[in-house]
Amino acid sequence: MNYTTIGEIIRGDREVFPPYLYEAYQSTRRRAPTLPLIDVPLTISELTGPGPVISAVTPEDADLTRNAGTGGEAIGQRIIVTGHVLDDQGNPVPNTLLEIWQCNAAGRYLHKRDQWPAPLDPNFLGMGRCLTNEEGVYRFLTIRPGAYPWKNHPNAWRPAHIHFSLFGPSMLSRLVTQMYFPDDPLHNLDPIMQSVPTEQARKRLISTYDHTVTEPEWALGYRWDIVLRGPYATPFEAAEAGK
């Protein structure tokens, strides 16, 4: 067992993860920590996590076109979003919770702080969840979200995206991120997406259109795989590495 690998992998993520302070994204300026993050040994506390014990979902939760419970269907281009959740060794992460949220087809969130003049859709809540299956596969039915303006800079628009929250097996695998759509001209204008430091890492946030996922007379298919950290070692090995 190569104990030191634990630290190197985790602390070598700077090509993938955005910096805390990213000036072009104004909200980081007063919220990003300015003192150095502290290197600490990983222990049983970090190598466990809530992922395995959180599982309460119903099949309806994964259908955002109907889960408002109104009996009506959300307006918009119906899409299937599916993919694998994997760890960085390429192993599937089964039975892990995904929670997603998004704006409606017109680009408006059902949220009191979103008041721009686009219509709400009474049949769309914009939230869903599901568990991965034994092969680590998740699948949502939803509608394609619109782009929307925000006040970060003049004429700022967020590219269409879906927010994802995942737990995975440990505290180290916790991830909140956003999935984007291919061929969107707003990608290069979006400081949140551009905060990801490398082109390769940004590309991995973009789903691909997949005609094998598309269902005839029903919905277009998009595929997006998610790779989570770890697990790397047992807790005692990790404690050793921290010495």
Added chain:
Amino acid sequence: MSKLPLTASQTVGPFFAPALLREDARRHVLTRPETVGERIRIEGRVLDGDGAPVPDALVEIWQANAHGRYNHPADQGPAALDPSFLGFGRSGTDEEGNYWFETIKPGSVPFDEKRMQAPHICVTIFSRGLLNHLVTRLYFADEPANAADPVLQHVPAERQATLLARHVDTSTSTSTVAVYRFDIILQGKNETAFFNV
């Protein structure tokens, strides 16, 4: 070595509440009546670099049970499981930046074959403006075991106080549980010590 490159983090943004704080997704109260352990309430504020409240933060906690065992398959230690305690909490913040949990004081968990850790709670913070979430730990200011905690000693001495939840005097109130206050300061004076994990 890592085989697959990781998926990058992105901010939780301002609009997560309907999904992540829906009634069956938020978890302020971690205990059930039969849960073993000393009842405590944890409360505090999330503040930004101007000292202003962060009204759109998400705070999650993860902790061991009163015996010092995590409800997780990787914890095969000798301490007893408590089937009524999962150890996961999730709270939003209100307009004044306040979050809160009702839980039990966790027991000590092992660090390695010889050493134990002081009782602590893992804390994760998400918000608009945080492109990656923040990770820290809550320790209990009145806990003698802190002095020998093998993780806390990695935190510079002058910053350790930012990880100590203070017991609040509730003798004049009707509260029946011990209340601990733990403010999370994202930036600036008394900035919370966040971990590179």
